[in-house]
Amino acid sequence: MEKINVSMKVNGKNENLSVEPRTLLVHALREHLEYTGAHIGCSSSHCGACTVDMNGKSVKSCTIFAPQAEGADILTVEGIGTPDKLHVIQEMFKEHHGLQCGYCTPGMIMRSYRFLQENPNPTEEEVRFGISGNLCRCTGYQNIVKSIMAAADKLREESNIEKKEIA
Amino acid sequence: MDDVKTPSSEERKSALSGLGTSRKRVEDARFTQGKGNYVDDIKLKGMLFGDFVRSPVAHAKIKKIDTSAALALPGVHAVLTAADLEPLGLHWMPTLAGDKQMVLADGKVLFQGQEVAFVVGDDRYAVADGVALVEVEYDELSVVTDPFKAEMENAPILREDIADQKEGAHGPRRHPNHIFTWESGDKEGTNKVLDEAEVVADEMVYYHRTHPCPLETCGCVASMDKVNGKLTVWGTFQAPHAVRTVASLISSIPEHNIRIISPDIGGGFGNKVGVYPGYVCAIVASIVTGVPIKWVEDRMDNLMATAFARDYWMHGKISATKDGKITGLWCHTTADHGAFDACADPTKFPAGFMNICTGSYDIPVAYLAVDGVYTNKAPGGVAYRCSFRVTEASYFIERMIEVLALKLGMDSAELRSKNFIKKEQFPYTSALGWEYDSGDYHKAWDKALEAVNYKKLREDQAKQLELFKSGKSRKLMGIGLSHFTEIVGAGPVKNCDILGLGMFDACEIRIHPTGSAIARLGTISQGQGHATTFAQILASEIGIPASDITLEEGDTDTAPYGLGTYGSRSTPVAGAATAMAGRKIRAKAQMIAAYLLEVHDDDLEWDVDRFVVKGAPEKFKTMKEIAFASYNQAIPGVEPGLEAVSYYDPPNMTYPNGAYICVMEIDVDTGVSEIKKVYALDDCGTRINPMIIEGQVHGGLTEALAISMGQEIAYDEQGNVMTGTLMDFFVPTAWETPNYETDFTETPSPHHPIGAKGVGESPNVGGVSAFSNAVHDAFKPFGLTQAHMPHDHWRVWKIAKDLGLHN
Numbered sequence: 001m002e003k004i005n006v007s008m009k010v011n012g013k014n015e016n017l018s019v020e021p022r023t024l025l026v027h028a029l030r031e032h033l034e035y036t037g038a039h040i041g042c043s044s045s046h047c048g049a050c051t052v053d054m055n056g057k058s059v060k061s062c063t064i065f066a067p068q069a070e071g072a073d074i075l076t077v078e079g080i081g082t083p084d085k086l087h088v089i090q091e092m093f094k095e096h097h098g099l100q101c102g103y104c105t106p107g108m109i110m111r112s113y114r115f116l117q118e119n120p121n122p123t124e125e126e127v128r129f130g131i132s133g134n135l136c137r138c139t140g141y142q143n144i145v146k147s148i149m150a151a152a153d154k155l156r157e158e159s160n161i162e163k164k165e166i167a
Numbered sequence: 168m169d170d171v172k173t174p175s176s177e178e179r180k181s182a183l184s185g186l187g188t189s190r191k192r193v194e195d196a197r198f199t200q201g202k203g204n205y206v207d208d209i210k211l212k213g214m215l216f217g218d219f220v221r222s223p224v225a226h227a228k229i230k231k232i233d234t235s236a237a238l239a240l241p242g243v244h245a246v247l248t249a250a251d252l253e254p255l256g257l258h259w260m261p262t263l264a265g266d267k268q269m270v271l272a273d274g275k276v277l278f279q280g281q282e283v284a285f286v287v288g289d290d291r292y293a294v295a296d297g298v299a300l301v302e303v304e305y306d307e308l309s310v311v312t313d314p315f316k317a318e319m320e321n322a323p324i325l326r327e328d329i330a331d332q333k334e335g336a337h338g339p340r341r342h343p344n345h346i347f348t349w350e351s352g353d354k355e356g357t358n359k360v361l362d363e364a365e366v367v368a369d370e371m372v373y374y375h376r377t378h379p380c381p382l383e384t385c386g387c388v389a390s391m392d393k394v395n396g397k398l399t400v401w402g403t404f405q406a407p408h409a410v411r412t413v414a415s416l417i418s419s420i421p422e423h424n425i426r427i428i429s430p431d432i433g434g435g436f437g438n439k440v441g442v443y444p445g446y447v448c449a450i451v452a453s454i455v456t457g458v459p460i461k462w463v464e465d466r467m468d469n470l471m472a473t474a475f476a477r478d479y480w481m482h483g484k485i486s487a488t489k490d491g492k493i494t495g496l497w498c499h500t501t502a503d504h505g506a507f508d509a510c511a512d513p514t515k516f517p518a519g520f521m522n523i524c525t526g527s528y529d530i531p532v533a534y535l536a537v538d539g540v541y542t543n544k545a546p547g548g549v550a551y552r553c554s555f556r557v558t559e560a561s562y563f564i565e566r567m568i569e570v571l572a573l574k575l576g577m578d579s580a581e582l583r584s585k586n587f588i589k590k591e592q593f594p595y596t597s598a599l600g601w602e603y604d605s606g607d608y609h610k611a612w613d614k615a616l617e618a619v620n621y622k623k624l625r626e627d628q629a630k631q632l633e634l635f636k637s638g639k640s641r642k643l644m645g646i647g648l649s650h651f652t653e654i655v656g657a658g659p660v661k662n663c664d665i666l667g668l669g670m671f672d673a674c675e676i677r678i679h680p681t682g683s684a685i686a687r688l689g690t691i692s693q694g695q696g697h698a699t700t701f702a703q704i705l706a707s708e709i710g711i712p713a714s715d716i717t718l719e720e721g722d723t724d725t726a727p728y729g730l731g732t733y734g735s736r737s738t739p740v741a742g743a744a745t746a747m748a749g750r751k752i753r754a755k756a757q758m759i760a761a762y763l764l765e766v767h768d769d770d771l772e773w774d775v776d777r778f779v780v781k782g783a784p785e786k787f788k789t790m791k792e793i794a795f796a797s798y799n800q801a802i803p804g805v806e807p808g809l810e811a812v813s814y815y816d817p818p819n820m821t822y823p824n825g826a827y828i829c830v831m832e833i834d835v836d837t838g839v840s841e842i843k844k845v846y847a848l849d850d851c852g853t854r855i856n857p858m859i860i861e862g863q864v865h866g867g868l869t870e871a872l873a874i875s876m877g878q879e880i881a882y883d884e885q886g887n888v889m890t891g892t893l894m895d896f897f898v899p900t901a902w903e904t905p906n907y908e909t910d911f912t913e914t915p916s917p918h919h920p921i922g923a924k925g926v927g928e929s930p931n932v933g934g935v936s937a938f939s940n941a942v943h944d945a946f947k948p949f950g951l952t953q954a955h956m957p958h959d960h961w962r963v964w965k966i967a968k969d970l971g972l973h974n
Contacts, residue, residue, distance in 0.1 A: 001292070020292060027291070036208040037201020039433070041382045042466040046893035049382060077201035090199040094191060097862045101694030102198030103382045103433030109199060132900040135893070137382045137434050138694045140865030141901040
């Protein structure tokens with residue numbers, strides 16, 4: 001099949017790839033660009049292990065063709081923190097035992113990342129609904145919810161400090 | 168040194184993060200940053216992909232396979248069929264249960280989704296195109312999906328390859344579709360007690376077919392290095408060493424030239440114990456093409472073809488005196504094994520540990536018979552977060568207790584309490600021959616009933632029933648009780664082996680000169696956090712902080728031989744090996760310390776992280792000092808270095824147990840159930856890491872919730888899989904999952920070096936009964952005795968309808 005060129009920004013870096021038009025975004029990320037954080041658990045949009053951020057929205061990258069991401073700004077789990085300074089959500093998942101096998105974790109963290117911007121002060125119920133597109137087979141979600149609630153608290157604290165500093 | 172205050176024993180102990188501490192997990196740094204290394208993340212130079220052409224029908228002769236169009240497609244390199252594998256003797260492979268299984272369809276197919284041909288190509292897309300172009304002509308045959316029809320006279324013969332074999336791997340066969348009959352206990356004695364009993368409850372309890380469905384599916388990358396003659400396979404293997412041995416036996420590649428690596432595994436739950444056609448085809452394709460081959464199944468493949476669980480029809484009779492003392496238990500199980508017997512049980516146990524079905528109760532006499540039959544369904548029968556059919560056994564007895572309580576007109580909490588094995592009876596030998604190591608069931612039960620305020624719950628339930636009866640509410644309340652006893656840690660080599668390999672496990676430890684260490688084990692974590700917890704065991708044994716100990720598993724070239732991780736065996740077996748290897752390290756360290764301190768070995772005592780001269784606390788050598796000395800001193804009669812290995816053959820299984828209670832509200836008109844409370848008390852013996860235990864319990868309970876309330880692998884009469892995607896196969900989301908209350912009692916195992924019993928599977932085993940019993944309990948006042956799982960909305964609605972509650 002003939003290939004086409006696709007350009008996108010991934011984790012702040014401009015990327016140009018030559019792919020078959022039918023290439024799924026998750027395969028473009030994992031196999032062409034070697035960002036293997038996003039995982040494949042179902043290939044049918046049910047499990048959410050492939051969740052990444054695209055132009056400020058959570059998307060399941062197994063259900064988007066790479067050409068649909070032309071010009072898009074993509075953020076994956078590899079792009080939200082560094083080994084020396086993890087993102088608060090990553091820290092809180094570690095702190096509250098919000099993961100076990102780790103397979104759903106990148107998708108779960110990326111969904112939380114977007115969700116907490118959509119709703120910085122969520123109730124437990126809102127968190128549960130907000131991540132209901134992401135399946136986990138290990139944790140029973142209780143500690144994931146705890147991790148996200150704790151991250152929400154921390155992020156609000158940080159944001160208040162920033163606001164005060166600006167003031 | 169004198170003027171620096173030595174930290175107290177307690178302070179030093181705390182610095183180790185040893186046994187009993189909720190140490191944060193060392194695995195999480197890489198997983199939270201997307202830096203795990205799962206099979207599908209592995210990318211090798213020149214690697215090709217492979218995938219299957221699968222059967223769309225459940226039973227058919229194969230008339231013709233035409234691969235020409237697929238082979239003509241650019242990007243497709245090869246298409247393997249049974250005819251290609253036959254010269255290598257690899258078109259069939261042995262199963263773990265003493266049967267054999269087709270790797271690729273050999274003349275016929277026996278279940279929908281069966282592997283027919285293996286297409287190899289440049290990438291997933293080219294392979295998918297190739298798969299679509301392979302033309303297979305099927306000549307359809309009659310289908311058997313009902314295990315009770317499999318042995319009928321006119322039933323179609325499924326396994327023509329063994330149709331005339333009168334003797335199977337587990338005794339005589341009486342019909343071409345009969346696999347085995349396995350018996351345990353005293354048949355005559357049990358029948359006599361049942362005949363003479365004051366009360367007998369008789370019920371059919373079905374534990375439906377389901378699937379472990381880990382979030383990561385099964386897969387592998389096989390790489391045959393023809394220059395060095397070495398085969399390396401990265402794969403989703405819960406038992407990498409056993410896979411190496413099996414691979415060597417069936418491929419004739421010498422075992423030292425095979426390296427099996429289990430990288431990070433995205434959940435297993437029993438799905439990744441078996442050996443699947445995909446592994447064999449990837450290996451053969453790599454040998455044929457000379458380049459690495461990746462095979463990763465998709466979700467539909469996973470649900471349709473690899474490793475179902477359960478599917479036991481359990482007919483039970485339980486007898487008791489009028490006042491509720493159980494006198495006997497009888498069980499006949501019809502086990503639907505699908506097209507091949509591919510259960511992953513220890514060899515001598517074709518029905519696993521189903522004969523733990525006397526549960527937590529002191530039952531004087533019992534008898535169990537299990538008939539295994541072939542049907543046109545996928546093979547498997549794996550232990551889905553369970554130790555070899557313990558979930559089936561536990562569900563069976565916990566339903567029978569409820570049915571008996573109904574018959575006796577007795578509260579089932581009281582009936583349980585009246586029949587529990589008493590603390591002073593341990594070690595207790597059950598009527599079906601198991602020696603329960605330890606337990607205090609009454610203590611746990613009383614604690615659980617008090618924690619949920621059981622009396623008040625029953626009062627609330629009665630009030631709700633009044634509201635319902637008076638038309639003020641359409642909801643009913645159910646209280647689900649469950650007490651379970653698991654049997655895990657397989658197991659003693661004298662009676663537990665898989666394909667002749669004794670089920671011991673091993674740990675090898677090396678202490679480095681600067682006092683840090685590496686330990687390697689024969690197990691493999693799939694989310695359980697072994698790198699965290701095994702380091703804790705070791706920290707407490709050898710006085711090196713857990714953070715200074717690296718744990719490695721899953722590489723057969725470096726790890727000592729072990730039988731892997733499933734059946735909650737890691738802590739009972741490999742955990743014991745770790746403690747024992749640690750004790751060997753300490754014994755040598757004592758000799759070194761004695762030399763350094765110029766005293767006799769016996770003059771030293773161990774104190775957290777050091778050997779101290781008895782009566783002279785200022786004279787001591789820390790493990791760190793001893794480690795350096797072992798590399799730096801020429802000690803007469805002592806070899807340099809500080810290493811140890813232990814291969815541990817457990818003297819007995821361990822018997823974790825617990826008390827679970829679920830409170831549920833059911834809408835009679837919609838069948839929708841709402842979980843109001845789940846309380847789970849576990850006794851897993853010595854607790855290594857309470858945080859991880861709690862996490863395991865949450866996860867296992869959620870699997871139990873799924874299984875009991877909706878998750879199933881369902882077939883129609885033509886053998887079509889009705890639940891092949893996550894749209895139909897129920898996996899609860901955060902929205903449907905409740906919060907859980909966890910609790911514990913701690914009764915150490917008397918025979919385990921640190922008293923630990925294992926916990927990972929307990930919540931699945933005990934949870935299913937709690938959820939299912941709650942549904943039954945809600946409808947009890949209207950005469951419901953038994954309703955088969957899963958209790959999805961439709962089935963619950965149907966219960967209400969059949970009981971006339973919609974009028």
